[in-house]
Amino acid sequence: MSPPATRRPLAAVRGVDVPPFYTSRIARRATELRQAGRAVIPMHFGAPTAGTPPGVRAAAARALADDPNSYFESRALIERIGRHYRDSYGLDIDPARIQLTAGASAGLVAAFAALFHPGDRIAVGRPGYPAYRNALRALGRETVEIDLDAASGYRLTVAHLDAVPDPLHGLLVASPANPTGAMLDAATLEALAQRCRERGVRLISDEIYHGISFGERAVSALEVDDDVVVINSFSKLFRMPGWRLGWMVAPATLAPRLSAYVINCFLTPSALAQHAALAAFDDPAELAATVEVYRANRALLLTQLAAAGIDDLVAPDGAFYLYLNVAHLTDDSLAFCERLLEDTGVAAAPGVDFDPVGGHGAIRLSFAVSADEAVRAAVLLREWLERQPGR
Ligand SMILES: Cc1ncc(COP(=O)(O)O)c(C=O)c1O
Structure with missing residues (x-):
């Protein structure tokens, strides 16, 4: 049947284009390889391989029996997060400022x-978490990328901020940062916050x-x-x-506004997750033990990668990533990660996700894996890197 004469072709899509996470391609191939029986070491996504802590799973099982099937905002969890700020930072945060x-x-x-x-215009560090740039773009906000380099430990400072011309409306910092693990000390954070206040720039801290x-x-x-x-x-810490559960803390004057946006865009987070997460704070020893595994993995990989000729290695202060300069081996980080995965089973994230300008010669490895996975990965990576032309 031919279309009615009045029917016009659909207009072109009018939303802005945002790039994919290129790491998703590595993830899909890693799954295929695993399904085909290959051993894969998943160092591409920032997803701890230790899995959800047992106490959290047990709490979820109990909650499931009561059918947590409704829109739900857990006052108990909000209050527990408030207590976390008291215990971990000595801060008194009014629960009204906390939004799940x-x-x-x-x-x-x-x-x-x-x-x-x-x-x-919102400033973010580059390399940085890709969704900052891409979500801002999707929303029609402009990202101003601040170049961070290995020589300065990838740390964003007031000097960087001062070099960004007006107008500037926001600054987003992450400490520890993804993909570099760089942390900002109290003096740097305070100086950034003060300059933001002077310039009328809204500061967001991930x-x-x-x-x-x-270390600290x-x-x-x-x-x-x-x-x-x-x-x-x-x-991350809570594995x-x-x-799909997080929170934000806002100034009292902004909390109702943020809450309105959260509810209109996302309603509430998963009720089951909220019940389960109440138990996440109950077993600090379990969480601390996992961080000790990461500490050992980090040390091992730093040694082995340096021995395999990786220069400019910046030891991360925190998080669980190593951001590697492999520019002497490739100018196509996605193809490089694809080859690494096919040859060794080690899945890594291409640097182009984190830095569309300089990331073609970089990759990110997550060391949120078990000690055994880290040992195997260190051997596989070292042997493979030593075989690469250009070494
Ligand atoms: C720096 C940073 N911010 C935010 C996110 C998003 O995390 P979530 O799983 O809580 O949505 C990630 C995920 O890797 C991240 O690395």
Whole structure:
């Protein structure tokens, strides 16, 4: 049947294009290889391979028996998060300032939408977590990328901020950062917060890797300034990435506005996840033991990769990633990761996800794996890197 004469072709899609996570291609191939019986070491996504802590799974099983089938916002969890700020940072946070979100991802989108106007300029470090840039782009906000380099430990400073011309409306910092693990000390965070105040720039602090550090503990932006928006999540330290649960802390004046955005865009996070997460704080020894595994993995990989000729190795202060310069071996980090996976079963993330400019010669390895996986990966990576032309 021919279409009616009045029917017009659909207009072209009018939304802005955002790039995919190229790491997803590695993830898909890793799954195929695994299904075909190959041993794969998953160092591509930032998903701890130790799995959800047993106490959390047990709490979820109990909650499931009561059918947590409704929209739900756990007051108990919000209060427990408030206690976490008292215990871990000595901070008294009014629970009214805490908003639960479906992972840090939803918190970031809500903050970008609620706090900025289309066309506003928000500064982020490069290399950095790709969704900052891509979500801002999807929302019509402009990302101003600040180049960070290995020589300065990938740390964002006031000098970087001062080099960004006006107008500037937001600054997003992450400490520890993805993909570099770089941390900002209290003095740097305080100086950044102060300059943001002077320039009328809204400061957002992504603290999703707090609790995972290898020297000093990470400082929360809330310790240096009350007028910041903090994003956090159960995905990393608490090993619950698939549960899709996070939180944000906002100044009292902004909390209702952020809550309205969260509810309109995402309703509530998973009720089951909220029940389960109450138990996440109950077993600090389990979490600390996992961080000790990461510490040993980090040391082992740093030694083995240096021996395999990887230069500019920056030892991460926190999080669970190594960001490697492999520019002497490739100018196509995705193809490089594909080859690495096919040859060795080690899945890595291509640097181009984190840095569209300089990341073609870089890869990111997650060491949130077991000690055994790290030992195997270190051997496989070293042998493979030593065989590469250009070495
Ligand atoms: C720096 C950073 N922020 C936010 C996220 C998103 O985390 P979530 O799983 O809580 O949505 C990630 C995930 O890897 C991340 O690395």
